[in-house]
Amino acid sequence: MMMMMSGGSTPREAPQTGQGDRRLSLAEPLPAQGRSALHAYSELPGSSAQDGGAQALNEGRKMLLALLRGGGAALRVGSRLGLDVAAASMSPLLQTARDYARPVRKKKQGIPSHLDDLPPTMLKKDYANLPVVDKLDDVVRRMLSLEMASQKEKVKIKREQLADKVRSTPNDTGSFEVQVAHLTARIRTLREHLHIHPKDKSNKRCMLMTIDRRRMLLKNLRNSRYDVFENTCKQLGIEYDPPPQYRRRATKRWIAKKALCIRVFQEAQKLKAPERLRQRQEWQQRALAAKEQALQNEGTPV
Known part of the structure; x- marks a missing residue:
């Protein structure tokens, strides 16, 4: 009723203008x-x-x-x-x-790319070893160089350069160190892409999966050939942090559950002990009987 008497409209607060509001x-x-x-x-x-x-x-x-x-x-x-x-x-x-x-948007500062050290005059991978390349014109040679190449072709050349640093033989294409070099090139490419497009969840997931795979290969290489592991990390510029022995946080519930599992395992082993002892005795008797039978067969004349 009071609203109708006052004109039928309620007072509204003035809209607050922020820093980026440029209304005329x-x-x-x-x-x-x-x-x-x-x-x-x-x-x-x-x-x-x-x-x-x-x-x-x-x-x-x-x-x-x-x-x-x-x-x-x-x-x-x-x-x-x-x-x-x-x-x-x-x-x-x-x-x-x-x-x-319109408000001015700040441009993101780009990070240095791992492809910057590739010279633009270098030929593409498919045309580098052709003997006819030396006789080509400068315009054609420029079209076949990295100056006109896509990022995919540049990444291929970078992968081979990183693999050449760590491979032991020229025909080595599948060893652990070569796989680590290939995964390193892919991780750096995805990291640059995510710096420009941080909301790309699919490529972020691919990068995390690639990092996990490279960590697994480095762990196997560290346990098997430590000298090759050190050389690989040094040549590729990788800082390897070994994972902790236990990743899970030790809570009271987890400790009690682990103690219960160990006790159940020990009780199960005690129940299986008589059966295993009987099987072991049977195996020993069979082996002894087979040995006596072999001695008797050797002593009998033909």
């Missing part, structure tokens, strides 16, 4: 880009702004603000002023004025 008003002076757009709209055919004066300036300012905001306000103001809003919205000056009202 009629009282605010237009920037240089906005003034150029206003001048362009005043010269459109059918506009009352050609007559000059304060009224024309206010009408042009209203038109510019409405077009900047977009929506139904632009259509209403344009129809009142007799302007073609669809044609005016395609103007490059309007796009410049709209860019003024």
